[in-house]
Amino acid sequence: NVPVRLTDYRPADFLIDSVALDFRLDRTATRVVATLTLRRNPKGVPGAALVLDGDELTLVSLKLDGRALGPQEYEATPDRLTLSAVPDGPFTLEIETRVDPTANTQLSGLYRSGSAYCTQCEAEGFRRITYFLDRPDVLSVYTTRIEADEREAPVLLANGNPVEAGKIAGGSRHYAVWRDPFPKPSYLFALVGGDLGVVRDSFTTMSGREVALAIYVEHGKEARAEYAMDALKRSMRWDEEKFGREYDLDVFNIVAVSDFNMGAMENKGLNVFNDKYVLASPETATDGDYAGIEAVIAHEYFHNWTGNRITCRDWFQLCLKEGLTVFRDHEFSADMRSRPVQRISEVRGLRLVQFPEDAGPLAHPVRPSVYHEINNFYTSTVYEKGSELVRMLRTLIGAETFRRGMDIYFERFDGTAATVEDFLSCFAEASGRDLSQFALWYSQAGTPVLSSEGAYDPDAKTFTLTLKQETRPTPGQTDKKPVVIPVALALFSENGQKLDLASRDARPEELSRGLVELTGAERRLTFENVPSRPIVSLLRGFSAPVRLEPAPASADLERQLAFDDDPFNRWQAAQSLALRAIFARVDAARQGAAAPEAPGYVAALRTLLVGADADPAFAAQALSLPSVIDLAREAGSDVDPDVHHAARMGLRAEIGGALRADAEAAYARFADKGPYRPDAAGAGRRALRAVALDLVAAGDPQKGGALAQELFRNAGNMTDRLSALTTLALLGGDAREAAFESFYKQFADDPLVLDKWFSLQATIPEPATTQRVIKLMSHPDFSLTNPNRLRALIGAFANANLTCFHALDGSGYDLLTRVVLDVDPRNPQVAARLLSSLRAWRTLEARRRALVEAKLRDIVAREGLSADTRDIATRALA
Ligand code: B3K
Numbered sequence: 001n002v003p004v005r006l007t008d009y010r011p012a013d014f015l016i017d018s019v020a021l022d023f024r025l026d027r028t029a030t031r032v033v034a035t036l037t038l039r040r041n042p043k044g045v046p047g048a049a050l051v052l053d054g055d056e057l058t059l060v061s062l063k064l065d066g067r068a069l070g071p072q073e074y075e076a077t078p079d080r081l082t083l084s085a086v087p088d089g090p091f092t093l094e095i096e097t098r099v100d101p102t103a104n105t106q107l108s109g110l111y112r113s114g115s116a117y118c119t120q121c122e123a124e125g126f127r128r129i130t131y132f133l134d135r136p137d138v139l140s141v142y143t144t145r146i147e148a149d150e151r152e153a154p155v156l157l158a159n160g161n162p163v164e165a166g167k168i169a170g171g172s173r174h175y176a177v178w179r180d181p182f183p184k185p186s187y188l189f190a191l192v193g194g195d196l197g198v199v200r201d202s203f204t205t206m207s208g209r210e211v212a213l214a215i216y217v218e219h220g221k222e223a224r225a226e227y228a229m230d231a232l233k234r235s236m237r238w239d240e241e242k243f244g245r246e247y248d249l250d251v252f253n254i255v256a257v258s259d260f261n262m263g264a265m266e267n268k269g270l271n272v273f274n275d276k277y278v279l280a281s282p283e284t285a286t287d288g289d290y291a292g293i294e295a296v297i298a299h300e301y302f303h304n305w306t307g308n309r310i311t312c313r314d315w316f317q318l319c320l321k322e323g324l325t326v327f328r329d330h331e332f333s334a335d336m337r338s339r340p341v342q343r344i345s346e347v348r349g350l351r352l353v354q355f356p357e358d359a360g361p362l363a364h365p366v367r368p369s370v371y372h373e374i375n376n377f378y379t380s381t382v383y384e385k386g387s388e389l390v391r392m393l394r395t396l397i398g399a400e401t402f403r404r405g406m407d408i409y410f411e412r413f414d415g416t417a418a419t420v421e422d423f424l425s426c427f428a429e430a431s432g433r434d435l436s437q438f439a440l441w442y443s444q445a446g447t448p449v450l451s452s453e454g455a456y457d458p459d460a461k462t463f464t465l466t467l468k469q470e471t472r473p474t475p476g477q478t479d480k481k482p483v484v485i486p487v488a489l490a491l492f493s494e495n496g497q498k499l500d501l502a503s504r505d506a507r508p509e510e511l512s513r514g515l516v517e518l519t520g521a522e523r524r525l526t527f528e529n530v531p532s533r534p535i536v537s538l539l540r541g542f543s544a545p546v547r548l549e550p551a552p553a554s555a556d557l558e559r560q561l562a563f564d565d566d567p568f569n570r571w572q573a574a575q576s577l578a579l580r581a582i583f584a585r586v587d588a589a590r591q592g593a594a595a596p597e598a599p600g601y602v603a604a605l606r607t608l609l610v611g612a613d614a615d616p617a618f619a620a621q622a623l624s625l626p627s628v629i630d631l632a633r634e635a636g637s638d639v640d641p642d643v644h645h646a647a648r649m650g651l652r653a654e655i656g657g658a659l660r661a662d663a664e665a666a667y668a669r670f671a672d673k674g675p676y677r678p679d680a681a682g683a684g685r686r687a688l689r690a691v692a693l694d695l696v697a698a699g700d701p702q703k704g705g706a707l708a709q710e711l712f713r714n715a716g717n718m719t720d721r722l723s724a725l726t727t728l729a730l731l732g733g734d735a736r737e738a739a740f741e742s743f744y745k746q747f748a749d750d751p752l753v754l755d756k757w758f759s760l761q762a763t764i765p766e767p768a769t770t771q772r773v774i775k776l777m778s779h780p781d782f783s784l785t786n787p788n789r790l791r792a793l794i795g796a797f798a799n800a801n802l803t804c805f806h807a808l809d810g811s812g813y814d815l816l817t818r819v820v821l822d823v824d825p826r827n828p829q830v831a832a833r834l835l836s837s838l839r840a841w842r843t844l845e846a847r848r849r850a851l852v853e854a855k856l857r858d859i860v861a862r863e864g865l866s867a868d869t870r871d872i873a874t875r876a877l878a
């Protein structure tokens with residue numbers, strides 16, 4: 001397994017202008033005839049042999065310009081087809097392969113989910129269907145004919161527009177032909193065949209074209225696709241309004257399947273989805289699920305322009321489509337819901353996964369320069385940090401200039417396979433700025449640490465702010481250069497008055513925008529006319545993906561929480577106060593001292609709770625304590641999750657005790673009124689109520705338990721029911737077991753709801769949970785082959801139950817490695833992803849570190865390990 005390097009990029013030696021695919025669907029022996037029209041690429045090596053990619057393929061026959069080739073005229077292995085002598089002019093190649101969709105447990109290529117046939121080709125799954133130049137810079141026009149048994153697969157779908165369909169005489173077979181006029185890379189190919197229900201709608205584009213929309217789901221679940229359909233129409237309108245992007249085919253189809261390696265896939269005109277991101281009803285889906293559906297539907301739809309019309313030259317450019325499309329879906333969610341609340345949850349997500357990734361052995365640049373297995377690079381760094389880079393670019397050049405740059409990008413690179421340089425060149429042109437330093441963000445791994453120091457001079461009435469940056473070494477990258485960091489800032493007087501910024505050390509537009517740029521290792525700014533020591537609001541709106549150190553003094557944080565006009569920094573102030581209070585408890589526990597209380601923080605929370613009606617969603621976020629994962633990340637080294645968990649629970653009890661009456665009042669005040677609506681306002685009220693319930697349970701377990709049981713019984717929607725069950729799960733005892741049992745009985749036939757049932761049990765933070773998880777693995781509803789179910793139980797255990805997963809007896813690590821090794825031969829992508837839950841293992845204290853290291857060494861030593869899992873294990877040991 002040789003590494004692939006960005007610097008080794010060479011254009012393909014051949015181009016494939018058109019592809020005609022003919023599928024005869026069969027459960028175990030599907031026949032595929034691919035007719036390719038090829039010609040030499042003027043940019044390729046003259047006279048080069050034609051080498052096509054394959055993966056576990058069986059070649060049936062091969063014809064060149066209509067003539068059957070003998071075995072001495074080519075070389076075919078399961079993973080390569082080589083023709084050393086091909087014409088210099090254009091020619092056609094007809095390749096017949098046979099594939100077994102039922103045996104395809106990797107869920108890459110053509111496989112079966114339930115009784116349906118479906119495909120997943122990104123990144124390199126097309127080569128598991130036919131031999132091809134399976135690389136994103138080879139763009140072709142596809143025609144797809146599908147033939148199948150009409151009883152088994154009445155629905156036959158592929159990319160593009162439907163051309164023709166009919167019955168085949170003498171039997172029960174039928175066919176459909178689809179044509180996609182837009183040249184695309186093979187990773188965007190898709191096909192679906194099955195017996196599916198459908199929801200239909202239509203959309204009139206900005207230029208008045210009618211697009212037929214359809215979402216295909218399991219029969220009987222049509223009503224649950226209505227929210228997804230609504231989200232789709234809103235996405236289509238939004239992309240027209242905000243980016244001027246119109247949809248381009250006559251149809252847009254979405255198919256929901258229950259066996260899927262990730263969230264969804266943006267195949268041209270035929271998105272295939274994990275049904276988790278399509279199906280929702282108030283009884284089965286939470287507010288979080290609805291928000292997730294809205295975001296993923298939008299994300300895949302937005303790929304039509306950022307990913308499909310303009311694709312990536314090579315897989316190193318993955319962030320070009322992913323980071324940009326995440327940025328677009330974030331903006332969409334911000335417009336559909338609450339912008340501040342959306343921003344806070346983006347940053348929470350970034351810090352939960354991307355920051356640890358960037359600080360650990362799996363760290364890599366947003367645009368990596370080398371990979372062994374590309375599927376392991378669909379990471380939080382490429383997606384979420386990639387999105388932050390686009391956001392920073394917009395912050396630096398301004399929203400209008402950014403939009404002009406996007407217009408240039410769409411205009412200039414439509415129909416091509418582009419690079420990050422191509423993308424940046426559009427913004428350099430639109431803004432007239434040199435973006436070469438900005439480009440470092442794409443090549444340099446690691447989270448920069450931004451530190452600040454302030455000094456007030458009461459005589460001169462000046463305030464001097466010193467900003468410094470430093471990026472620590474990451475694997476393979478020791479020397480880090482300073483990057484450009486847009487630092488949004490404001491100064492407030494003691495009583496909350498926002499001060500005008502005056503300084504000779506900043507450009508006038510920096511002062512008027514409240515945005516200074518740190519480009520070197522250090523910058524000093526002296527602000528004038530500052531009447532008293534100011535309160536500094538730094539990195540407002542999280543203007544750059546950096547770690548800000550140190551947090552301001554607690555008294556300043558309390559003031560910021562009270563009057564900062566940047567909601568993100570108000571939330572940040574609450575988080576910083578909570579972190580300080582928890583770490584004070586950690587220190588005390590380590591010294592055997594009594595737990596220190598945090599009266600200032602608790603008083604600030606009381607104000608938030610009492611005033612929650614103004615913005616319940618925001619209050620719910622500000623009232624939520626950092627998770628144990630947050631604590632581990634902030635500690636950075638010598639992590640003992642038990643100590644962190646205990647300190648966190650201690651603070652939770654302190655808050656619950658102090659705010660009991662206010663929490664009970666809030667719980668009553670925010671009771672659901674009227675029918676459930678999955679909108680942001682309703683979701684905010686329910687989130688606040690869940691926080692209130694948790695506080696009541698923290699302060700008075702008996703009262704909390706009683707309220708939770710009542711809510712569990714009478715909940716009118718899944719959001720409330722799950723909040724109640726979460727509280728009961730934490731409280732333990734017979735009530736918990738009874739609730740889990742009744743939940744199971746009620747939803748035993750609903751896989752997506754059962755996933756929640758498995759997850760919640762896996763995350764109970766008490767020692768017995770590991771045994772519970774092991775027992776659940778023999779539950780009749782558990783399955784190692786369904787990725788959703790596997791992630792629900794084992795993924796949740798390893799990623800969200802730190803005390804059990806990192807148990808000192810090694811039982812959590814045993815469980816994870818056993819499952820990873822069991823799943824690996826069947827589904828390497830999912831196994832490797834599970835193993836990535838060890839991304840932060842080096843920050844653990846010594847005993848746990850030794851346990852993990854031994855496990856990783858054991859995995860690497862295994863024979864027959866997949867390239868995916870080997871890659872993660874090897875890099876994790878770096
Ligand atoms: N582009 C796909 C991800 C494919 C992952 C392949 N291992 C979904 C998305 O990001 O929209």
Ligand code: ZN
Nearest residue numbers: 299321322325
């Ligand atoms: Zn994407």
